[in-house]
Amino acid sequence: MQKLVSEFAVSNGILKVVDGKPSLLSCTLLPSPVPKTLLHHAKNIQCDFNLLYHRVAMDHEFLDAILKPVVVVDPYLRSLWNIYSRIRTNQVTQDIVLGLNRSDYMLHLQEDLCNAKRQTLIHRLQSTKLAAQSDIETEDEAWNGLSIKQVEFNMIACSFCGLGQRIAPQHRIALSLHGISKDLNTRVPDCFSADRFSDALLSACRMYVEDCSRRSLVPTKVSILIVVGDNEGNIYDHRALIGCLLLKSPEVNVLYHSFNYLKTGLKLDSNFRLFVDNQEIAVVYFRTGYTPDAFPDEETWNVKYQLEQSLAIKCPCIQYMLANTKIIQAALSKPKYLSRFFQPDSASYVNILSTFVHQYTLDEEMEISDSTEIQYAVNDCLLRPDDYVLKPQREGGGNNYFGEELAQKLKSIITHSERKFYILMKRIQPYTFENYILNSSSMFEESKARKMVTEMGIFGAILAYLDTSPCLPHRVNIPFGYINCCSHCQ
Structure with a gap:
């Protein structure tokens, strides 16, 4: 059975690069059991998180106060801050920003639950087969004692937006092969992450053209630049996303280049329009640059500065990268700081605060x-x-x-x-359940059942103008899709 499902996974393109060759991306044989009400709750608050981090990123006073002590001790963050300061001093060239985000959660078992209630919840969620064969439980009371807690909010290079869309059909196939077919389309909901991320990228391209017209500039045929690492192992995730984009809009050109290539391969004109390979770039989509090793020298940092300085729409912009730090998350977990961005009596404030440990x-x-x-x-x-x-x-x-x-x-x-x-x-205290890991080895030998915990990622996009006012004019702010990542317990 595992061999057969693994072959389906390969045919569905659920792959990664290992030693320069395609290999099956590790995934679970069966979907993870997650209460429907909690999945919907996580999706419903994604727009609030998109807006929260946008407001944080645009609040210079807040960023300066919170990040200043860290910038002193972290050379990487200090370099990001220096670029931000230079852009801000010279006045921002592009006032449109794009965020392709993912908020990650674990399902937390309340620590003071009585033992009987705890065991009831654990029993319901102990295996996918048991969950799939039982009726859908829609009553909130049935899941009292179980809540979503945020692990982190990701604003750069969010992985599996491409392949995540392929996992739901894969899991439906696996359940069908196990003789479970009842309400599969409901029990394993679709994930539209690749479709919606590509929609957001195309919307950004259209906004770039509109922005050029307002500036009395005449754009040529615009392109999307995807900045990748020199040895990218997750290229099939990229391809799945861009494949969706090209099916929607085949006239859009997509370029893949590393920082290393861009040291000599980019040009800014007198209006700060960005050109790479003689193509005008509307959107720069970073799939690298979130760790210090992406910037081995000052020349690479200068490339980053030129990209941020350009008229192209950045995903993410430098402000988003600064907002996407653990110290910002820690600050937002405190009511006194969260209330700076949402009114304490609002549902958004209450829902966001409830997700923090x-x-x-x-x-x-x-x-x-x-x-x-x-x-x-x-x-x-x-x-x-x-x-x-x-x-x-x-x-x-x-x-x-x-x-x-x-x-x-x-x-x-x-x-x-x-x-x-x-x-x-x-530490979040998640429930454990039984599942199997599929990888390149499972095509040749059966893997054993393992106890696992699940991490649920909710995708969302925001396309907005730079604005510090509470009434921000958004063009896009939508939640969509999900992906469950599992780790086995020792």
Whole structure:
């Protein structure tokens, strides 16, 4: 069965690059069991998160106050800030911004649940087969004690927007092969991430042309530039997205280039229009640049500056990248900061705040956690390290500390300036369920059932004007699609 489903996955293009060759992308044999009400809740608040981070990114005073202590100790963020400052000083050339975002959640079991209720919830969600064979439970009360908690909000190079759209049909095939066919289209809802991301990119191209007309410029045939790493392993995800785009609008030209190529391959004209390979670029879509190793030298940073300086619409713009840090997430988890962007009596404020776990900075100077909170969190973490996770400021996944490794790292940094580089978060307590991992090996041998936890990513797009006023004129702000990523438990 696993071999057959793996072959379907390959035929559906669920692939990655390994050693220069296509290989099956690791995915689950069956879809993850998730309560319908919680999936819908996560999708319904995506527009609020899109708008929240847009407002944060456009609030210079807030960015300056929150990021200043981190910029001092982090050379990568300092370089981003320097570009932002130069662009801001010289006045922003392009006032349209595009965000292709993904908000990641885990489903959290309330810690003070009575044992009977906890066991009932765990039983309902312990396997996909059991969930798929039971009736859809739409009553909110049935899932009391289970809530969505945000892991992170991603604003650059959101992975699997392309391949995510192919996973739902893949999982329907797998369930059918297992003899489960009841209400499959309802039980495994469609994901439209590739379609909607491509719609947003095309809308940005049209807005670029309109913007040029307002400036009395006559654009040539416009193109989309996708900036990728030199050794990109996730190229099939890119291809799935751009394939959707070209089917919708075959006249749009798409260029793939690395920062390294752009050192000599880009040109700005006197109006700051961007040209690459003699093609006018309407949108620059970054699929790299979220870690320091993407910028090995000053020449690469200069390429980044020129792209940000250009008239092309950036996805994401430099302000979005600065907003997409853990310290900003930690600040927004505090009512006093979140209320700067949403009224405390609004549904948006309540819904956003409910998704955050407790988060602590490790330095009082950062003005997010006071000395009492920090002391409590550090002491509690050293006593119960399994209840916390230590995360570096940057997005992009990985580099987190757990358990005893966390405790040792915390002890080593707490008296040094390096502590400003980290955020201490209460650990989300997800339920576990049984599933199987498909990968290149599963085409030749059966994998064993594993206990897993699921992480649910909700995609959304925002296309907006630079504006600090509360009444922002949006052209696009939509939620759509989802993807479940699983990790097996040790």
